[in-house]
Amino acid sequence: MGPGPSDVAPSVLHAMARPLVGHLDPAFVNMMEEIKAMLRTVFQTQNDLTFPISGTGSAGMEFCCVNLIEPGDEVIIGVNGVFGTRMCEVAERCGAKVTRVEAPWGQIIEPAAVAAALRQVPQPKLVAIVHAETSTGALTPVEEISRLAHAAGALFVLDTVTSLAGCPVKIDEWQVDAVYSGTQKCLGAPPGLSPVSFSPTALAVAQNRKRKVQSWYLDVNLLSSYWGQERVYHHTAPITMNYGLHEALRLVLLEGLPARWQRHEQNHLALKAGLAELGLAIVSQAGHQLWQLNAVGVPAGVDELAVRKQLLADYNIEIGAGLGPLKGKIWRIGLMGHTARRENVDQVIAALRMILKK
Amino acid sequence: MGPGPSDVAPSVLHAMARPLVGHLDPAFVNMMEEIKAMLRTVFQTQNDLTFPISGTGSAGMEFCCVNLIEPGDEVIIGVNGVFGTRMCEVAERCGAKVTRVEAPWGQIIEPAAVAAALRQVPQPKLVAIVHAETSTGALTPVEEISRLAHAAGALFVLDTVTSLAGCPVKIDEWQVDAVYSGTQKCLGAPPGLSPVSFSPTALAVAQNRKRKVQSWYLDVNLLSSYWGQERVYHHTAPITMNYGLHEALRLVLLEGLPARWQRHEQNHLALKAGLAELGLAIVSQAGHQLWQLNAVGVPAGVDELAVRKQLLADYNIEIGAGLGPLKGKIWRIGLMGHTARRENVDQVIAALRMILKK
Numbered sequence: 001m002g003p004g005p006s007d008v009a010p011s012v013l014h015a016m017a018r019p020l021v022g023h024l025d026p027a028f029v030n031m032m033e034e035i036k037a038m039l040r041t042v043f044q045t046q047n048d049l050t051f052p053i054s055g056t057g058s059a060g061m062e063f064c065c066v067n068l069i070e071p072g073d074e075v076i077i078g079v080n081g082v083f084g085t086r087m088c089e090v091a092e093r094c095g096a097k098v099t100r101v102e103a104p105w106g107q108i109i110e111p112a113a114v115a116a117a118l119r120q121v122p123q124p125k126l127v128a129i130v131h132a133e134t135s136t137g138a139l140t141p142v143e144e145i146s147r148l149a150h151a152a153g154a155l156f157v158l159d160t161v162t163s164l165a166g167c168p169v170k171i172d173e174w175q176v177d178a179v180y181s182g183t184q185k186c187l188g189a190p191p192g193l194s195p196v197s198f199s200p201t202a203l204a205v206a207q208n209r210k211r212k213v214q215s216w217y218l219d220v221n222l223l224s225s226y227w228g229q230e231r232v233y234h235h236t237a238p239i240t241m242n243y244g245l246h247e248a249l250r251l252v253l254l255e256g257l258p259a260r261w262q263r264h265e266q267n268h269l270a271l272k273a274g275l276a277e278l279g280l281a282i283v284s285q286a287g288h289q290l291w292q293l294n295a296v297g298v299p300a301g302v303d304e305l306a307v308r309k310q311l312l313a314d315y316n317i318e319i320g321a322g323l324g325p326l327k328g329k330i331w332r333i334g335l336m337g338h339t340a341r342r343e344n345v346d347q348v349i350a351a352l353r354m355i356l357k358k
Numbered sequence: 359m360g361p362g363p364s365d366v367a368p369s370v371l372h373a374m375a376r377p378l379v380g381h382l383d384p385a386f387v388n389m390m391e392e393i394k395a396m397l398r399t400v401f402q403t404q405n406d407l408t409f410p411i412s413g414t415g416s417a418g419m420e421f422c423c424v425n426l427i428e429p430g431d432e433v434i435i436g437v438n439g440v441f442g443t444r445m446c447e448v449a450e451r452c453g454a455k456v457t458r459v460e461a462p463w464g465q466i467i468e469p470a471a472v473a474a475a476l477r478q479v480p481q482p483k484l485v486a487i488v489h490a491e492t493s494t495g496a497l498t499p500v501e502e503i504s505r506l507a508h509a510a511g512a513l514f515v516l517d518t519v520t521s522l523a524g525c526p527v528k529i530d531e532w533q534v535d536a537v538y539s540g541t542q543k544c545l546g547a548p549p550g551l552s553p554v555s556f557s558p559t560a561l562a563v564a565q566n567r568k569r570k571v572q573s574w575y576l577d578v579n580l581l582s583s584y585w586g587q588e589r590v591y592h593h594t595a596p597i598t599m600n601y602g603l604h605e606a607l608r609l610v611l612l613e614g615l616p617a618r619w620q621r622h623e624q625n626h627l628a629l630k631a632g633l634a635e636l637g638l639a640i641v642s643q644a645g646h647q648l649w650q651l652n653a654v655g656v657p658a659g660v661d662e663l664a665v666r667k668q669l670l671a672d673y674n675i676e677i678g679a680g681l682g683p684l685k686g687k688i689w690r691i692g693l694m695g696h697t698a699r700r701e702n703v704d705q706v707i708a709a710l711r712m713i714l715k716k
Contacts, residue, residue, distance in 0.1 A: 022363065055412060213451070240374055
């Protein structure tokens, strides 16, 4: 019940134990096509270029930056937690001039602040925000910021590592040009792959670069030949990880996205009610609190590390610590994917009640 | 029986199905330490910085290049197949001026050719070669080239993707400064991780760079804080892949490296004898043929693709095609890790006998 990796359904674990086949085997190529199709449904996009990068969510972030940014490009990035901070670092290593739109950790990025930054930056190449900040539990609304970015002629890039399959994510409706996610949160597969999707506009930007992409491993122009119809060998795909993602996506679609979102919401509400009985509260911005990651304020006088250690040692429950300015101030309780179940909510509340002697 | 991924032992598949724990869980941290220690034994190195990158072998290649190369650096790379060619591409994307030491595909890189290149290049930052060229089946001897590189003041970088755990690899004895490998060949785990090791000299080069490493995901200065004693969160490690690697390494050490090398050699010799009975021969350079990857000449008048398709469809055996200048001219028969067994040799020979009507 930490910030991910989340628990994985038994059938996903079972899929991971299947024997290997080759990365150009017809059976695996069929599976690749099914993964792409299922990812399009989950991302709610028609983008042809939709597939999993052979790395974790941070590799997906780097994939978006290295393919879309050239040295000297102006980019605007929302920073309200660890992952917006990280995106600035990644973009700078691609040679970008980064303008940060900052908000206090736990708060959302306000469209007005993005609009103000856009007035300062003459020709922004892209605007990027983190949809669900795993480090703070805040969910930033997307549509207005996307509209502002496009009105300024910029691409719009979205981090959905923690949001995808846990709350509404609508890539085409929201006009997102480039998006990345991770398998180990609400998708319910082990960590190791990063689903990504590029709009035709974003792909054209990558195809018409002046300089080669600085990463060979993450070059979309090469990857799209392997994941497209040409099947040109690029790298040896992580076969087993794709087995796991395939089964996890099957479970997501079997449940249905609206039902899955509702399950995440209901368990969040149950957790919130249980926490309230213990005198605990979620501290991220009211009205914008994530269902899948709950930032719980540590009461004054409580040793937050000791509580986490006892939860793990005596109750077999992992929860996360605060990071950066929130270190020591919050616990992060994840209710993601297969972990988002009422029995888990009840167990963590019962355990906290015992430990805190409420 | 292709060029990898190889088959995986049942206990490795079983390990992949274990439930997830967090990437900072004490049990996982213990496992990380065991993986590092076992990798040091397999690489035959005392290098402290020895751990698996969260990507495939090509990510390991990029890891070595992005950390060691700065724009304008002179590098010398041996090119006798796909992977030397790839390394030039990766190094150029890091801003290197690349001098290629070329040899015909199927032949080794000769020390004299490296020496000649070193006379042309004033201050080489590094010399890199591919130990076992998976695309051609040639095994280039390492020691003399390493000596030449160091005599010129250069770092020595070695690709052991296909060699590690299938034939002798001696990182410290050979004075290799930076090495990468893959899990899906002779180590006998699924693809998805790239074991790497840096000597203290290589690490110092990465630590004292003028510019930041262009890849955040592969920055050794950040990764060494997670895989070192500080345990600073960097990315979410692919937990399940590490379970698989841990079990695969346990099996390697249980068998013992000399016994494992001998098993690979014996199965190669048995395959070679069986091929000879069919009038088939291994075409890579005599005296330098890989045990784990056999480049078999396609006889005149035989449709190489049809044979591979029939092997897969009727006999459930995958073998690989030739690449580049060897396309249509060779089959690549892998005998790597758990696949390197006498029953597999006998089956592929029997199947080829039927298909070729010998």
